[in-house]
Amino acid sequence: MRNHIRTTALAATALLAALSLTACGGNDNGDDGKAGAAAPAASTTATTPDTGKDTKDAKETNSGAAQAPAENASTTSTTSTTSKGSTGGSKSEKSSAGSGSKSPVTCTGSNTKVTVSKVSRPINHLLLTATNTGSRPCYAYHAPALRFDDAQAAFPVLRDSIPQAVVTLAPGQSAYASIGLSGEPDGTDLHKGKHLTVYFMPKSNSGSTGAPAELTLPANTSWGDNGFVTYWQSNMADALTY
Structure with missing residues (x-):
């Protein structure tokens, strides 16, 4: 066991x-x-x-x-x-x-420099030059109104010289107008000129506007009552075609 x-x-x-x-x-x-x-x-x-x-x-x-x-x-x-x-x-x-x-203004003796000079062609002509001396463009409206010395009436304007558009001068640009010192001989006497006053016209062509330009004429300048001044032109050649 x-x-x-x-x-x-x-x-x-x-x-x-x-x-x-x-x-x-x-x-x-x-x-x-x-x-x-x-x-x-x-x-x-x-x-x-x-x-x-x-x-x-x-x-x-x-x-x-x-x-x-x-x-x-x-x-x-x-x-x-x-x-x-x-x-x-x-x-x-x-x-x-x-x-x-800038909106243009009217050209006047205050915003332009105006000169007058003799030219060889056409004969018996003077050339007016207005240069914009302002800061704005200016409109040279119509024709300049001229007065030689103490003449009683403004010099005649040649209507045939109206330009196609108003001459607008940017600052520094110039407008031109020619002065025919005498027209066709008509028996009138010539006047010895020493001084020329240039008036600028407004758009309305009534009266004058602004200050005029006072110029001394070139030596031996003679003018007649039947002379003329052209409208302002944009270039010299156009002014001297009349």
Whole structure:
């Protein structure tokens, strides 16, 4: 009986030892399982740098894509700057036009410099030149009204010399009128002239406007009652055709 118990105890001990070995073997299999599971993790880790590289490339691509709008924004900014510059130019041009397009005034002795000179052709003629010395354009209306010395009447105006349009002088520009000192001989006496007063006419051609110009005539000037003065012309040649 004791031997049976002893045998049973030994068998139980052997069984427990076998179970213990089985448990240890199970743990090893568990570690191997974990190691097997770790391989994909290692593979994933190995892939991760590639993925990281791809991600970097993707970032560089995105960075490049992100730069495109920035370049567009720069272009837009330049265009805007150009547009602003153009607008500024336009403003400058408007300002210039505004200064150049000041409302014209009537030419008078106050805003023009008037000179009188002899000409070789046509004979017995003088040339009047009125130059705009003001800052605004001025209209040289009609013909100048002339008075030689202390004559009682204004000098006759040649109606055939009316220009196609009113002569407008920008600052610095000149208008011209020729003076025929005598007309066809009609038996009238000539007068020795020393002084000439030049009056400017208003648009209405009634009376005179502004200050007149007071001139000294060239030496040995003689004029007759049948002489004439032309309308103001925009160029000298037109004035001297009469």
